[in-house]
Amino acid sequence: MTSTEVPVGDPIEGLVGFTVVLRAAGLAVTTDRVAAFLAALDALDVTSRTQTYWAGRLTLCSDPDDLPRYDRAFDDWFTPPRGGGRTRVVDERKPPPPKLAALTPSTQGESDEDDAGESTQVFARASGNEVLRNRDLAELTPAEREHLRRLLALLRPELPTRRSRRLRPSRHGPTDPGRTLRAALRDQGELRRLHHRDHSRRPRRVVLLVDVSGSMEPYADALLRFAHVVVRRSPGTVEAFTLGTRLTRITRELRMRDADRALAAAGRAIPDWSGGTRLGEVMRAFVDRWGQRGAARRAVVVVFSDGWERGETDLLGVQMSRLHRLAHKLVWVNPHAGKDGYAPVQGGIVAALPYLDDLLAGHSLATLEELLEVVRNA
Numbered sequence: 446m447t448s449t450e451v452p453v454g455d456p457i458e459g460l461v462g463f464t465v466v467l468r469a470a471g472l473a474v475t476t477d478r479v480a481a482f483l484a485a486l487d488a489l490d491v492t493s494r495t496q497t498y499w500a501g502r503l504t505l506c507s508d509p510d511d512l513p514r515y516d517r518a519f520d521d522w523f524t525p526p527r528g529g530g531r532t533r534v535v536d537e538r539k540p541p542p543p544k545l546a547a548l549t550p551s552t553q554g555e556s557d558e559d560d561a562g563e564s565t566q567v568f569a570r571a572s573g574n575e576v577l578r579n580r581d582l583a584e585l586t587p588a589e590r591e592h593l594r595r596l597l598a599l600l601r602p603e604l605p606t607r608r609s610r611r612l613r614p615s616r617h618g619p620t621d622p623g624r625t626l627r628a629a630l631r632d633q634g635e636l637r638r639l640h641h642r643d644h645s646r647r648p649r650r651v652v653l654l655v656d657v658s659g660s661m662e663p664y665a666d667a668l669l670r671f672a673h674v675v676v677r678r679s680p681g682t683v684e685a686f687t688l689g690t691r692l693t694r695i696t697r698e699l700r701m702r703d704a705d706r707a708l709a710a711a712g713r714a715i716p717d718w719s720g721g722t723r724l725g726e727v728m729r730a731f732v733d734r735w736g737q738r739g740a741a742r743r744a745v746v747v748v749f750s751d752g753w754e755r756g757e758t759d760l761l762g763v764q765m766s767r768l769h770r771l772a773h774k775l776v777w778v779n780p781h782a783g784k785d786g787y788a789p790v791q792g793g794i795v796a797a798l799p800y801l802d803d804l805l806a807g808h809s810l811a812t813l814e815e816l817l818e819v820v821r822n823a
Contacts, residue, residue, distance in 0.1 A: 460486065463522050467505055470514045478505050488595045494523060578810040582780070583663035590666075596810055597670045598704060602678050603821045605745055606646040607773075618643030648682040649773065651675065651820060652740050654731065656750035657687045657715060658722040664780050664808070665718075666708070668749050671813055673699045673707050684740040688750065689717035692730045722753055724793050725760030732767045745823045746772040747816070749807060751781055752793035762796035769800035774823040778807035778816060 460483060464474045485500040498519055506515050577589060577596070585593060614624065624640035653672045657665045672685045676699040687693045698710035712718065735741050746768060754761055769775050777797060781787055783806030789798055798804065803819055806812040 457483070460491075463501070463518070464505060466518050466522055467515065470518050472505060472511050472514060473507055474505050478507075484595070485599070488592070488599055497523065578814075580810075581783070581808050582667045582810075583808070593667065593810060594670060594704070597667070597674055597813075600671075600674045600814070600817070602675050602817045604651055604675075604679050604682065605649040605821055605823045607649040607743070609645045609647045611645055612642040613645045615641050615643035617641055648679060649823070650740055650742075650744035651679075651683045652735070652744050652746045652772075653683065653685045654746065654748045654750075655685065655687050656689065656722065656724075656748075657718050658689045658753070659719045660722070660751050660753045661749070661780075662719045664749075668807070669695075669699075669708055669711060670704055673704050675817075676700060677702070684735070684744075686731065686735075687711075687715050687717075688722075688724060688727045688748075689715075689720050690723050690727070691717050692727045692734075693717070721755055722750075722793075723756040724750065724752075724754045725756045725758065725764060725796075728761060728764035728768065732764055732771070736767065736771050741768060741771050743771075743773045745774045745776070745820050747776045747778060747820065748797075749778045749780075750793065751779055752777075752789070752791035752795075752797070754791070754793035754796070758792040758796040761793055762799075765797040765800040774802045775800060776803045776805060776816070776819060776823075777801045778805045780806065780808035782806040783808040783812055 461479065464479045464482065467474045481504040482501055485504055486497060489496040489500055491497060501519065502512070502515055506512055577585075577592060580589065582593070612621075614621065618641045621640040621642040624642075625636070625638075628638060628640060629636045653675060655661075655665065655668050655672055657669075661668075669687075672695075676683045676685055676696060680696075680700045684694070684696050685699050687695055693715050695711040695714055698714055699707050701707040701710060732741065765775070777794070779789075779794065782789075782804060789795065789804065794804075805816050805819065807816055
């Protein structure tokens with residue numbers, strides 16, 4: 446064992462080298478897990494230390510006991526050296542792969558000129574992801590759609606919560622007289638400490654209504670994959686339906702872990718895919734069935750539709766008014782709202798607009814992320 450200067454080189458070799466270190470630390474890092482780690486970083490920003498950390502933690506760790514060993518190995522591998530180049534003790538019989546510390550933002554300036562090409566490739570890939578995030582979903586090529594699917598699968602939506610009536614022990618809030626008195630009795634009647642209580646937080650229901658009519662067909666696949674991510678995040682509190690000429694509940698299908706199998710099952714359950722639109726009648730069916738005592742009550746309801754209505758717009762207005770009174774928040778996502786010169790003149794949008802809390806675009810990954818923020822803060 447000798448002290449050896451470890452150069453900065455190929456980022457892929459550096460990432461794979463990190464997995465070798467994890468194996469040496471005792472983690473069961475299989476080839477499949479390494480492939481998943483690299484695939485995750487391909488979709489993320491590999492120059493971000495935080496994203497690299499979580500990509501590795503979620504794909505390379507298989508046991509709670511792995512976490513402390515993973516943290517130590519990550520800090521050792523990715524922390525930039527102080528006072529010059531990094532020096533590590535390595536086994537000369539088995540030369541280690543190069544470090545990846547130069548790819549992290551804090552150490553970019555320390556990489557030598559030979560690494561400029563690799564770093565450029567990494568940043569170009571990150572820039573490509575950023576461009577894809579803002580592209581219109583209807584204009585993507587098949588390869589870009591495949592890449593988008595991986596980005597959608599990496600979304601981690603935070604769903605809204607609501608204050609419960611139930612009170613629980615807390616460090617703050619009103620004084621809890623019962624616990625305070627019981628504690629005083631245990632201390633021979635001496636009041637030593639005031640105990641407090643406060644309202645707990647519970648998940649708020651979220652309902653997703655996705656228009657799968659012909660005019661929404663370019664967006665339907667991406668929006669259903671987005672719905673799959675949200676349903677999988679909290680299967681017990683998120684409901685998903687499709688709208689067209691009829692209402693179809695697809696929550697059970699979207700609860701499947703695999704996105705492709707979930708969408709295939711949903712496709713078999715939807716009888717009016719790429720058909721016409723009767724939003725008013727479908728909304729009435731939804732409010733009648735899932736309104737007063739169903740999933741829509743006090744929920745965050747999100748409608749994905751371009752607002753093209755072939756039925757009676759007055760009927761749609763009446764149903765949106767009913768839904769607005771039942772729901773906690775009513776959000777309409779219209780992919781056309783993100784285009785230059787858009788004006789809400791479609792009959793369906795005009796009828797629904799007075800009852801909406803928010804009208805969002807939802808035509809790109811970036812706008813879908815904005816939607817998640819609106820839902821989380823609802």
